[in-house]
Each structure stands twice: as C-alpha cells, then as structure tokens.
Amino acid sequence: MGIPGNQAEAHVTREEFERFCQEGRLVGTPGNQTAAAFLKELLRQAGFVPVEDPPPTLLTPQLLIPLGLLMVWMALWRIRFVAVLPVLLALFGVMFRLWQGVRTGAPMAIYGVRSAKEANAKPCPTVFLCAHFDTASLPFPLHGSPFEVFLKVLVLLVALTWLARAIHPLVGLVGIGGILGLLVIPRNSSPGADDNASGVFAVIECLRRFGHAENVQVVPVFFNYEELGLLGSRAWVRWHLAKKGTGIPGVLVDPKQAYVINFDCVGRGRHIFVSGTRRLKAQLLRTPAAQALGARRTWLYPSDHLSFRPRWQAVSLARADRLWFLDLRWVHSEWDVP
Secondary structure, X not given: OOOOHHHHOOOOOHHHHHHHOOOOOOOOOHHHHHHHHHHHHHHHHOOOEXXXXXXXXXXOHHHHHHHHHHHHXXXXXXXXXXXXXXXXXHHHHHHHHHHHHHHHOOOOEEEEEOOOOOOOOOOOOEEEEEEEOOOOEOOOOOOOOHHHHHHHHHHHHHHHHHHHHHOOHHXXXXXXXXXXXXHHOOEOOOOOHHHHHHHHHHHHHHHHHHOOOOOOEEEEEEEOOHHHOOHHHHHHHHHHOOOOOOOEOOEOOOHHHEEEEEEOOOOOOOEEEEEEOHHHHHHHHOOHHHHHHOOEXXXXXXXXXXXXXXXXXXXXXXEEXXXXXXXXXXXXXXXXXX
C-alpha cells in the first residue's frame, strides 16, 4: 500500500492530546460539543471530509421499551414499586442524560470520508477505524476495574441485607435503590485520557500514517453516547450499514471485505487484549506486529465493536498491565488524566 510522505511524517502531539482532555465529555455538556468540533478539525487535517450524524428528534426506543416492559411486568405480577426502584432509577438516569444530549444536539457519531477525487468506483477492502469520544464518571463504588466494582457492590449489598434484617426490609431496598440507581447516573468529572481519548488519538495517528493508502478504503468513525449503552454505534450501524441504511458517501462497502478495528482504553498497560469476531481476532494475532507486542485474546470486552456483530467482522483493542477487567481502575473517575 502506498503511503504519501507528508502523511507518514505526521504524528499526534502531546499538546493535541492534552487539549482534548481538558474537561469531561459527557453527552449534553459543553465539553462534548467542543470535542466534536475538535474532531472535525483533526479529520480535516488528516485529509478527510468530516460528516456528523445528528441525534434523533425523539428519545430512542432502546430505553423506552425496557422501561415499558418493566412496568407491564410489575402490573402482571403485582410487584411493589420499591422492589424495582434501583432499575427504575438507573433507567431514568440514563434517559435524562440521553435527553440532555438530544436537546443540545450532541451528534450520535462523527465520521470521515475521502474527497470525491479519492472515492473508489468499485468495492475494495474497507477498514473502519473506530473509537468513542464521550466520557462519564461514576462515584464510589461504581468506578474502578470491573472486578473491583463487583467486590465493592457485593460488600455493600451484604451490609444492606444485614441492615434490612436487623431494622426493616425497606432499609435494604431503599439503600440498594440509592446505590444502584441514583449513583449510576453518569457525571462529567472525568477528563477521560485513557477512556477514551487514547482510542481517539490512536485512530488519528493511523489516519495520518496510512489513511490515504491505495487499494483500501479507510473510514474513521468517532462514536458518541457509548457510555450510555453503545447508542451512538448502534445508531450509526443501523443508519449506514443496515439493509435499509443510507450507505457512506463515496464508499462502496462489501461486507465480505470489511473490517472493523475499534480502539478503547489503549493508552496504558503493557499488554494488548483483542476481543471480537473470532476470525478477525485470529488474523490479527497471527501478524508479526501482534506477536512482537505480545497481544492476547480475551473473550469479552464491552465496547462499540459489539454493535457491528454478527454480520460484520469487528474487534476491539484494549491495553492493561494484567487482565483488563482487573486493571482498569482509573476509568470512569477523575483520575483518568494524561
């Protein structure tokens, strides 16, 4: 593949990275809008035409449907409201943040296309380079690695159960509701250097090095609303790549020759973990670069590549010093800084 010399010499600078991590990027906040504008400028600098997918005018049914089903289930089985308070509070918290994003016009995704001169007249291999750019922070006990969160929540549930038995059942139910409901509402105190400015700038670095390679279509995509449930990537796949989708301007995509590489939390750690479609994961792990870096497979990593499966070949890359679910203690916290 041919790489233009001026693109091969370009590198991401620390100043760019730190500018991107100045504040939190939770959807619906000024930081999120600033980051979106900054991404468009970075795409232009890399030689791509930025395109923005605006949010829908109505709240997505992906959150309204489970809320309705929960209400029906409560009515049929005569479940007391307080018994499902944690789930209701969590759903309403996410819906509130989603409403904020829709109200402020926070884009679902930002992607780049080549100029009309570079557009391919016939299908050729397509590589989607993806990362999410929104952030969210959670208070104790819901920040830290997934394993640490599990242990802290387990201890709190045991303590609340004991209080419920010792004092009154409502104490435990209300306590659980407060911890798993009110506290799960995403906040904006995390600058998100590793989660996921690291993934964003991994994509930018790839674009500057080989984004205009010949005989392959490179499509950069930056998803929003990832922290609210992969909503941005799900919408983007549905709008552009589904059977009734609009496609991508100037890009003829053959699903049999399309590969999705998603970067998430790749800024820290000695080991690279690859999760996703088995075939593409095996192909990547067999490459000399992956073997030299000691890349490892992992069975599940919760990120935007899940929105592409099962039709598309998609993987996510992550970095950690140990197993990723034991070592991401700084994500979703104010400590996630450059």
